[in-house]
Amino acid sequence: MKHVHPEDFESVPDELTQKLFSKLQNHAISKMMQFTIDAVRKGYCNMALEYREEVTNGVRSKGTVHGGIVATLVDTAAAFALSTYFDGQMSFATVQLNINYLARAQSRINAHAQVIRRGSRINVVDVDVFDADNKPVAKATLNFILTKPMEVK
Numbered sequence: 001m002k003h004v005h006p007e008d009f010e011s012v013p014d015e016l017t018q019k020l021f022s023k024l025q026n027h028a029i030s031k032m033m034q035f036t037i038d039a040v041r042k043g044y045c046n047m048a049l050e051y052r053e054e055v056t057n058g059v060r061s062k063g064t065v066h067g068g069i070v071a072t073l074v075d076t077a078a079a080f081a082l083s084t085y086f087d088g089q090m091s092f093a094t095v096q097l098n099i100n101y102l103a104r105a106q107s108r109i110n111a112h113a114q115v116i117r118r119g120s121r122i123n124v125v126d127v128d129v130f131d132a133d134n135k136p137v138a139k140a141t142l143n144f145i146l147t148k149p150m151e152v153k
Contacts, residue, residue, distance in 0.1 A: 003134065004112050007108045009041035012084050016040075019088040020080055030076055031102065033069065040085050043115035047077035051107050051132075065105035070129060073111045074099060078125035081113035082144055092144040099140040107132035121146055 018041055024030050033055070039046040049055065049069070056063045075094055083090050110130050117124040122143055130137040
């Protein structure tokens with residue numbers, strides 16, 4: 001997995017960055033999971049989940065982050081990356097999420113979401129998840145369908 005960096009992407013206006021930070025704070029599942037945005041650029045979002053016991057499979061799993069929570073982080077980061085093309089609007093829905101788990105996550109994880117295809121109806125986002133030591137944890141590809149026509153920027 002190639003590790004992408006925010007600097008590889010075009011910046012977005014400060015107003016859009018603030019809009020997305022605010023949206024994350026008011027998004028119920030993200031609030032419950034305590035997701036944070038580390039970076040947002042055009043077609044890119046780096047979203048993080050701090051490690052804590054509540055997000056693991058428990059003691060028997062040696063403190064491994066639950067796979068469904070990793071998938072939720074992936075889906076959310078991908079949606080935020082895609083929304084940068086629509087002024088922060090999220091009038092689209094996930095129609096496919098394919099995730100491959102590569103290793104246990106037992107620390108803070110970061111999801112690096114990158115839009116790889118923009119279409120008039122279907123949009124594709126790749127997401128790479130790394131742990132605190134920058135070791136690959138998961139790789140995902142998501143397809144989103146636009147639910148109403150939007151002006152692509």
